[in-house]
Amino acid sequence: DADVTQTPRNRITKTGKRIMLECSQTKGHDRMYWYRQDPGLGLRLIYYSFDVKDINKGEISDGYSVSRQAQAKFSLSLESAIPNQTALYFCATSDPEVGKAFFGQGTRLTVV
C-alpha cells in the first residue's frame, strides 16, 4: 500500500459545487501538506498542518479550506469550485527534521 493515499484520483465537477479531496498517510508523520501543481508554475502550497490542532495557510489558500481529522488524515475542500481551480492536487507528509516530503499520487480536478 502507498504511504500517502489520495481520493479521488480524478474528478470532474461543475462551477459552484463543493468538493472535498481526501488524504491519508501511514508514515506516522505529524506534518501534512496540500499542494497544487499547474503547468509552468510548479508546486504551490495551499495549506499545511504541523499537527491535528495546527493549521496554516500557504501561499495560495484563497478559495480553499482544510480539515485535519486525525494525525493520518488531512482533507482539502473547495467550497464553491471555479474553473481556475482546475489543476493537479497533491497531498504530502514530511519528515520534520530535514524536510523530506512524501507525496500521494495526486488528484486531477477539472472544474467545468
Added chain:
Amino acid sequence: QKEVEQDPGPLSVPEGAIVSLNCTYSNSAFQYFMWYRQYSRKGPELLMYTYSSGNKEDGRFTAQVDKSSKYISLFIRDSQPSDSATYLCAAFKAAGNKLTFGGGTRVLVKP
C-alpha cells in the same frame, strides 16, 4: 522573484549522455536541498537530499550543492529512457519548516 529558480526545459538528450540540471536559490537560510523526480501523472518522489556544500553520489545520480553561490545541481550519468521525467529541486529550512520547490525541469532521454 521566486526563492528557488529552475529552468523549465524541456531538456532533450540522447541515451547514454550526461544530464545536467541546475537550480538557484535566494534564501541563505535554506539548510537542506533535495531533488524529486516526477513521472507523468504521478506524484513527485524523493530522489536525493543533501545538507552541506559538496557532492553526494547515489548510483548514476550525483547531487551537488554550492552554498557560496546558492547553486544546486543534479547530474545523471549514462542516462536511460526511463529517466525521462520532470525533476524538481527543493530547499528546506527547519525554522518555520519551509520547503520550497523550483518549477521543475522536464527531461527527455531519447533512445
